[in-house]
Each structure stands twice: as C-alpha cells, then as structure tokens.
Amino acid sequence: MxxxxxxxxxxxxxxxxxxxxxxxxxxxxxxxxxxxxxxxxxxxxxxxxxxxxxxxxxxxxxxxxxxxxxxxxxxxxxxxxxxxxxxxxxxxxxxxxxxxxxxxxxxxxxxxxxxxxxxxHKLEKNEFNIHDFVLDIQNRTVSYQNERVPLTKKEFEIFNYLVLNKNRVVSRMSLTEHVWGDILEVNSDSNFVDVHVKNLRKKLSQCAKADWFETVRSIGYRINC
Amino acid sequence: MxxxxxxxxxxxxxxxxxxxxxxxxxxxxxxxxxxxxxxxxxxxxxxxxxxxxxxxxxxxxxxxxxxxxxxxxxxxxxxxxxxxxxxxxxxxxxxxxxxxxxxxxxxxxxxxxxxxxxxxHKLEKNEFNIHDFVLDIQNRTVSYQNERVPLTKKEFEIFNYLVLNKNRVVSRMSLTEHVWGDILEVNSDSNFVDVHVKNLRKKLSQCAKADWFETVRSIGYRINC
DNA sequence: TTGACATGAAAAAACAATTCGTCATCTCTT
DNA sequence: AAGAGATGACGAATTGTTTTTTCATGTCAA
The missing domain is CATH 3.40.50.2300 (Response regulator)
Structure with a gap:
C-alpha cells in the first residue's frame, strides 16, 4: 500500500x-x-x-x-x-x-x-474473511480455519492487495507498485512477482476451491469469492 | 591450541x-x-x-x-x-x-x-574431570554434575587451556596466544581476556570451592585441583 | 594510593536463519 | 509453435540472534 x-x-x-x-x-x-x-x-x-x-x-x-x-x-x-x-x-x-x-x-x-x-470495505473487524481464510490487517497475519499460515512480508502484501481488490483483476503492474513501489524501470523483465505468487499459492493451497485464486493470462491475478 | x-x-x-x-x-x-x-x-x-x-x-x-x-x-x-x-x-x-x-x-x-x-594427560577418556566438572574434548562441552554448562567458543577455549595447565599459572600472554593466536601487537591494551574470564567464571560459579579458579595478580590465572 | 582486576552495559562483529530475486527449464494455453 | 506462466534450485540480501570486544567505572590488594 x-x-x-x-x-x-x-x-x-x-x-x-x-x-x-x-x-x-x-x-x-x-x-x-x-x-x-x-x-x-x-x-x-x-x-x-x-x-x-x-x-x-x-x-x-x-x-x-x-x-x-x-x-x-x-x-x-x-x-x-x-x-x-x-x-x-x-x-x-x-x-x-x-x-x-x-x-x-x-x-x-x-x-x-x-x-x-x-x-x-464495510468490515466489522480489522479482518477480511475469504473462503476459510482470515486476513488480519492489524497483526498482518493469515489463518486458514483458525490455523495460522506463516507468510513472509511480500507474500502477505500480495495476498492483502489481492484481497483488497477481490473479484477484480489486479495487473502485475499494479501489484508491483503496491507491494514494491517504484522499482519498475530498474528491472522490468523479471518474474519475481510470479515467483512470489507461486510461493504464496503453495502456502494457501489448503483451500482447494477451484479457481478462487486465478491467473488472468497476459494481465495478472484475481481472487474470487 | x-x-x-x-x-x-x-x-x-x-x-x-x-x-x-x-x-x-x-x-x-x-x-x-x-x-x-x-x-x-x-x-x-x-x-x-x-x-x-x-x-x-x-x-x-x-x-x-x-x-x-x-x-x-x-x-x-x-x-x-x-x-x-x-x-x-x-x-x-x-x-x-x-x-x-x-x-x-x-x-x-x-x-x-x-x-x-x-x-x-594420562586420561582414560577424552574428558578432563576437575572438581565436579567434566570437560569433554571431543564434543567441546562442559558439564557440572551431569548438567550441561553452555559456554561460548572463547569461554570453552579459555577453560580448556587452563585445565590443560591446571595447577600451573597461565599468563595472560600465553592464554591470548592459545585462544586468539597472534593478535597481540594489534591490540595489547585491551581487557578482553579479563572480560571473558569474568563471564566464564560466572557460568562456572556453581562450583563454590574456594580459590579453585584463582587470579594471580600481575600475571594471569590458575585452576587448582 | 596506586595499579591491577572485576564488572555492567553497550557497541561492534560474527553467525545463523530466513527471505528475496535471478535464472534455467518445464508446462500450459492459445 | 510461440508466448505466458509455473516451478525448482541457487546465490544474494536481509533479518535476527548470539558472541565478542570496547569502554567507563567500581573494587580490591599490595
């Protein structure tokens, strides 16, 4: 952010x-x-x-x-x-x-x-609920069915930003800006976003719901709920 | 060594x-x-x-x-x-x-x-026994009455060298050479030996026997047994 | 009273563990 | 087949922890 x-x-x-x-x-x-x-x-x-x-x-x-x-x-x-x-x-x-x-x-x-x-976001608490995940803004933590999912800083930020924009496509560009800031010009042809998304997905793989964490080809990613 | x-x-x-x-x-x-x-x-x-x-x-x-x-x-x-x-x-x-x-x-x-x-040293095992301490050369550990005493590398080396020369006065000079090597000329007027000895003594303070770990004024230290 | 040693606290360095970014390669989709 | 994304592995960077050293001050013995 x-x-x-x-x-x-x-x-x-x-x-x-x-x-x-x-x-x-x-x-x-x-x-x-x-x-x-x-x-x-x-x-x-x-x-x-x-x-x-x-x-x-x-x-x-x-x-x-x-x-x-x-x-x-x-x-x-x-x-x-x-x-x-x-x-x-x-x-x-x-x-x-x-x-x-x-x-x-x-x-x-x-x-x-x-x-x-x-x-x-019309939340009652400082938490987003999405499928069986709870994303706690205050403590910067994520849980799945009350089980803590240990995420790194970047992973949390990515998830956070995607959840903040759930049901909307988030472009790699936008994601990069919000998680990394303006490092764009320096290294543009890297796949570090993809790698972090991959790692994040792996940690969130307990949720088996189909297509809840989509890849939108040529654009970016979208979380649906 | x-x-x-x-x-x-x-x-x-x-x-x-x-x-x-x-x-x-x-x-x-x-x-x-x-x-x-x-x-x-x-x-x-x-x-x-x-x-x-x-x-x-x-x-x-x-x-x-x-x-x-x-x-x-x-x-x-x-x-x-x-x-x-x-x-x-x-x-x-x-x-x-x-x-x-x-x-x-x-x-x-x-x-x-x-x-x-x-x-x-005419030992039967790779261990020195001194008062109620066991100094294990192999594992580089020290125990007191079967209770492990956690020492840092330098602390262990100091204790080891003093035990190796028990009942003999070990000069600061000699101690420095054997634990640190030839850093003598670089910083001679430092009291780091004293500090380490102090920390070591604290960790070994469970042994209350008087004067077993002596300071020999103007020279160095000696462990008696 | 002085020099030598002891001590506590804090800075600096070393070390270990984790995280991050790069890369080569593989897979999937169009 | 070609472009886009996924993946595993690795080295670099970061972070956190422990160890080492410095320093200022207090204490003790000669």
Whole structure:
C-alpha cells in the first residue's frame, strides 16, 4: 500500500516513514505544498498524510486539488497542531477521511488508517474473511480455519492487495507498485512477482476451491469469492 | 591450541585449516621445509602436522631440527602417502607422536590429535574431570554434575587451556596466544581476556570451592585441583 | 594510593536463519 | 509453435540472534 507523507518537519516524517515501512507500506515524501501537488497529480496513493502548516502554503489547498481530480479514492488524514483543530477540520468538510492532532503516537496513526480501510470495505473487524481464510490487517497475519499460515512480508502484501481488490483483476503492474513501489524501470523483465505468487499459492493451497485464486493470462491475478 | 600445518598441497592444507579452525584451533601454515624450520624455531605449537614430501626437502629433517631444541613438547603427526609408509615411519623412531597415511579423513586426524592429548594427560577418556566438572574434548562441552554448562567458543577455549595447565599459572600472554593466536601487537591494551574470564567464571560459579579458579595478580590465572 | 582486576552495559562483529530475486527449464494455453 | 506462466534450485540480501570486544567505572590488594 502506498502512502504519501506531506510534512515539512523532517524528523517526524522520517519516524513515520520508518514505522510505516515496517508495517509494509510503501512510503513517499513531499516536503512542501508544491511538490505534494505534483506527486498527487502523477500518482495515486492509498493514504495521504497531510500536514496543514506547510512552508509554501496551506495544506488544505492540496486537499482541494485532490478533490478536483477524477476517479480518485486516496484516503486523506490531516495532521495538525492541536491549537489548529477548529471546526473546519473537525467537520472534515474539506473531504478528509480523518484528522489527527499533533503530537500523536504512531500506533494511533496506524489505528486510524486501519479504521479507514475497515470503513471502506464495510468490515466489522480489522479482518477480511475469504473462503476459510482470515486476513488480519492489524497483526498482518493469515489463518486458514483458525490455523495460522506463516507468510513472509511480500507474500502477505500480495495476498492483502489481492484481497483488497477481490473479484477484480489486479495487473502485475499494479501489484508491483503496491507491494514494491517504484522499482519498475530498474528491472522490468523479471518474474519475481510470479515467483512470489507461486510461493504464496503453495502456502494457501489448503483451500482447494477451484479457481478462487486465478491467473488472468497476459494481465495478472484475481481472487474470487 | 596452536597448530602448525606443514604441507605444500594448498587444497589439503586449507581444508585442514578450515576444519581445525572450526574446532577452535589456531592454525598457522608453512608451505615448505625452510619456512617450517623458521616457524618452529620462533614459536611453540601444540601440534605440528608434518607432510614428508616437501618441495625443498624431506619433512623428516624438520622433525630432527625440532628434536634438537630444548624444552619443547610439540606433538608431531606425520602425514604421508600410503606408499611411503615404511618402517622408519611406522616405528616412529624419529620421535613423531603418530602418523597418518594420505588420504585421510579430517575426523580421523582430529581423533588422533585427541588421542595424543589423552596420552599426554594420562586420561582414560577424552574428558578432563576437575572438581565436579567434566570437560569433554571431543564434543567441546562442559558439564557440572551431569548438567550441561553452555559456554561460548572463547569461554570453552579459555577453560580448556587452563585445565590443560591446571595447577600451573597461565599468563595472560600465553592464554591470548592459545585462544586468539597472534593478535597481540594489534591490540595489547585491551581487557578482553579479563572480560571473558569474568563471564566464564560466572557460568562456572556453581562450583563454590574456594580459590579453585584463582587470579594471580600481575600475571594471569590458575585452576587448582 | 596506586595499579591491577572485576564488572555492567553497550557497541561492534560474527553467525545463523530466513527471505528475496535471478535464472534455467518445464508446462500450459492459445 | 510461440508466448505466458509455473516451478525448482541457487546465490544474494536481509533479518535476527548470539558472541565478542570496547569502554567507563567500581573494587580490591599490595
């Protein structure tokens, strides 16, 4: 999952980066309003963590720009000093999905992100249920009939992203972007996605249901349920 | 324990080196007769593994040189091609402690070395018994009243060397040479020996007997029994 | 009182285990 | 038959753990 951190305070930004990277997120940074706008224009993100007090302008304008773009589903969490938490923010009228008053704990941030995923997918808990699997977002674990399936980081991320997009074809391209980030140009003619999918499938092979984890020739993969 | 390998066949020599290093020995090499003689003149070794067919002469002469030196107790194992195993070798008249016909297995070599230690210390098994400890040379383990005491490599080597010289003062210098090899000049003013001894003592502290593991001020340590 | 040793804690290095990416080859689908 | 994907095996990179070394400080014996 891709996250854009729009925050000029480097220390905080790097802390967030490290923390979220550990959690499997692909993190990008924008240190000011202008570069944030450029990045948003070019890429889509699963989350945008938006500081309001940017050196070259109000973060709210970034949010407005985003809302002008079509077909975007980027979740926005506003980060702001407590004193700045006034109604315009609390009401979330600008279209943000949540806000977080500084200083905040990284776990709090993560919890809010999970909450957004939960909301988007209409989940009751931080879990996806698919066939007999339970994919636990919080603990980053997968179980099959209450039996833990040990997945590596990459395997979990692949499964997670496919489940997040279940019943939709996920292209290799998109999968790569969301699991590895922008390593595309460097090595394009490798089959590492295939290899990881193979390994993942093997670990998930306890579920014998036919075609639940499909290969879509020339495009990518799809999980059906 | 220090081992000198006198052997011109590099492949074999390096194999032996790797194997013996894993077993905790400090290994040096001499590739020909002349350098072997120089080394023997300068240093003492616990074992000299002596190939007879050296490029610049007969290995036996190295052995003769060694016997000319006073106060030496280096154990010599002769390595030689099977065809060369004639009476002069078998009889071990030259003063070697054992011989080994090539090709031999590294474990066979090690077993012979252990046998020599056993003989020198008049042991019945490959074990030293000291107070309630059993120091197993073969398995490189230490037990106290049949309870295994987990030691690190260095800790074991220190204990082993002190036990080998029990009731004698072992200088820091000597201890360093036998456990670490010739790192002396590089860092002399370090207290790493003391630290390891301290850690070792802690692990051996189950034995409450007074002064069995003494510090000899300004010199080194001594194990009494 | 001083030098030598002991000690605890932490940094650095070594080691082991796991994960990741590459590659050559095989299989399947069209 | 040709292109796409699957697979097994292997080396590289990463991660986590243990061991080794350094260091600052405390203690003890001469």
């Amino acid at each position: 891709n996250v854009l951190i729009v925050e000029d305070e480097k220390g905080l930004a790097l802390e967030m980066d490290e923390f979220l990277s550990r959690e499997g997120y692909i993190v990008e940074h924008a240190w000011k309003k202008s570069s944030a706008e450029e990045k948003i224009f070019v890429n889509q993100y699963d989350f945008i963590l938006l500081d309001l007090g940017l050196p070259d302008g109000d973060g709210f304008e970034v949010l407005k720009q985003l809302k002008n773009l079509k077909d975007r589903d980027d979740a926005v969490i506003i980060l702001t000093a407590r004193s700045a938490v006034d109604d315009r923010i609390k009401g979330l009228d600008g279209g943000a999905d949540d806000y977080l008053a500084k200083p905040f704990s990284l776990n709090e941030l993560l919890a809010r992100m999970h909450a957004i995923i939960r909301r988007k | 220090n081992v000198l390998i006198v052997e011109d066949e590099k492949g074999l020599a390096l194999e032996m080196d790797e194997f013996l290093s894993r077993e905790g020995y400090i290994v040096e090499h001499a590739w020909k007769k002349s350098s072997a003689e120089e080394k023997i003149f300068v240093n003492q070794y616990d074992f000299i593994l002596l190939d007879l067919g050296l490029p610049d002469g007969d290995g036996f002469e190295v052995l003769k040189q060694l016997k000319n030196l006073k106060d030496r107790d280096d154990a010599v194992i002769i390595l030689t091609a099977r065809s060369a195993v004639d009476d002069r070798i078998k009889g071990l008249d030259g003063g070697a402690d054992d011989y080994l016909a090539k090709p031999f297995s590294l474990n066979e070599l090690l077993a012979r070395m252990h046998a020599i230690i056993r003989r020198k």
